[in-house]
Amino acid sequence: MKYYLGVDIGTTSTKAIVFDEKGKEVKKASREYPTLSPQAGFKEQDPEVIFQAVIDSISNAASDLSGIIDFISFSAAMHSIIAVDKEGLPLTNSIIWSDSRSEGYVEEYKISGKGREYYKRTGTPTHSMSPLYKLFWLRDNEKELFKNTHKFISIKEYVIYKLFNVYKVDFSIASASGLFNIYTRKYEPKILSDIGISEGKLSEAVPTTHILRGMKEEYSEAMGISSSIPVVIGASDGCLANLGSNSIKEGAASITIGTSGAVRVAFNKPVTGEGERTFCYILTEDKYIVGGAINNGGDAYRWFRDNFGELEVLESKERDISSYEIFNRYLEASPPGSRGMIFLPFLTGERAPYWNSNLRGSFIGISDLHTKPDFTRAVIEGICYSLKDVYTSIEALVKEVKSIHINGGFMRCEEWIRSLSDIIGMPLVVAQSFEAPCLGAIILGLYALKEYDSLEEAAELCRTAEVYAPRKENIEMYNEIFQVYKEAVERLMSLWERLLKYQIK
Structure with a gap:
């Protein structure tokens, strides 16, 4: 029997789950962490606390299985931004998606139409969640810090840097930054010029199937795993929730309710809506996840x-x-x-x-x-x-x-599922695993390591437990x-x- 470890760096906790080759959960561990709100509109987290939660979660999930785990694959929440110095030490906390301090810049770019222009290239709506507008705020309100920053990175990039001493970001997380062109799969020069930074201030963007090896010994020992274990950089939690609920085929939608919530569908090409009501983020080079997220789930x-x-x-x-x-x-x-x-x-x-x-x-x-x-x-x-x-x-x-697949913590409440089915007016497909981002990370990892020829084939690991039809x-x-x-x-x-x-x- 083969075993794989999926890690999801979420908004309220990090989860590490070991799955077997049939997609069944074998062992799970998690660590929660707080969100800090030093003043109105500010939402931050301590990146080192989150990194320690990653170490602890992996250590606890991998104990007794570490020698037989084939690979680790990562999922992470989107839209965070951390300023770090040349030693990789944080100059700021992780400013997370729910932070609204940049709302003034958002309004300015909506009124001027510039935000709409950037949305068409990046797939990231004009909103304070976007790292793009957080960077404008840092540039104008923390001028010395902004000037002295070596890199602007997300929480997943922080974890990857700590583990491997490299600055790399997957296409999926990059595409949710407001800085990344989803058509060229490169940083958008006009946007970087607008902010006043060079591409060198950002991590190298790589495919979500990129594999890292050679983890630092101090951390591999702390987690009780081999430093040579393959680590798939993975994707964002939203994209992987679709993959982990087997909703990447044409006509299949995914609905998530966790800390927040979202509705998403998969396309084989980038798609942006005329009213800027939806996002478009990269899963792989030929799979794009289009949808909308709500703040309050x-x-x-x-x-x-x-x-x-x-x-x-x-x-x-x-x-x-x-x-x-x-x-x-x-x-x-x-x-x-x-x-x-x-x-x-x-x-x-x-x-x-x-x-x-x-x-x-x-x-x-x-x-x-x-x-x-x-x-x-x-x-x-x-x-x-x-x-x-x-x-x-x-x-x-x-x-x-054609079908709606659900995932997230709300699946533990049957009446909540039934109410959602009634309100949407469609049957809801419930997967065996509640933890779609972690399972999605595993499915992507198996595809990255060429255990499957296609994502669609690998996604069959996600099995249906039940279907709830709306009450007429x-x-x-x-x-x-x-x-x-x-x-x-x-x-x-x-x-x-x-x-x-x-x-x-």
Whole structure:
């Protein structure tokens, strides 16, 4: 039996999972880390804390199996940026996708049309998540630091540099930076000139199938693995979620709900939408993942639990169960539609399809009929409406969506899956493994090491566990509520803008 190790450097944790040659999970380890918010709009993480989480996760997952693991392959969250000096030491924290400090530059580039021009070349929408706009902010607000920076890199590049002493970035992560031309697969000179940096300030861009060897002994020993083990540089978590849920064929869509959420489809060529409502990122030279990501997925559910679930958290500790188990049971006590209450989940602004960091969350339609179970259901339904909003944009680009494959932590809650199926109005295919990015990294690794002739063939490792069909009696109701949801977003935009000045930390 052969074993492979997939590592996903996520927003809230790093996961390392060993899979066997049949795609079955054998052993798993993870380490969480905090997000720092030193002031309003700032979202950062300590890169060294994340690197240690990678070391610990791999060490724990590989223990007792290290001598028989064939390779390691990486997945990572997109849109982070770290400034490092000549010794590779961080000059900044990792500024992550949810950081909105660059919103002023985003607005400027939207108004001038320059952002739209750059989107057409890079596939990265004009939004504060993009490292492009973070670099503008650093250039103008941290001038000395910007001048003294040796390289601007992502969190995955930081990990790769620490392990191998080389600056390399895969095409997938690079294509989500706003700096990389998805047609030429090279950095876009006009954009670099606009920022005022040379290509030498960035890592060498390589295919996602690129293989690294010769890991530093201090880290291979710390992880209990051989320094000569092949390490596939891998791709971004979003692209690998599609691959790891077997949704890279024409007409197959993937929906993810983890910390955030996304809807994605695969194309054999770059595709950018006319309304700049979708992104286009590289998986391989002939596979491009097109879709839209939402800011507020599982983190909105966690916000609700943390702020309104004190009793449930105490109960969960007494019973030694997850507090989410208690909240998930509340869904059974509230009917579909949450008795006419809607949650707009924009706690941290929004990416697709609005690409507006100024959107804010709201509960609409509250009455004295509503109870905590209704609020709980409204939260998960609001996240589902947000994903349907993205899905309708994706549908416009695809001739026909033939199947939808789901992945992410929400799959542990059956009623959440059923609600999403009802709201989307399509059957949802559930894979055996919840951990699509890690499995996708393994599938890409097998393709990179030429164990399979095509990605499509390798993706068959992802096996279907179950299919959830929409409940017919709920479809019409949810369609009507979704229209109210859409109208509410449009009508509230100006009011949210007026309230922003009061949202000071």
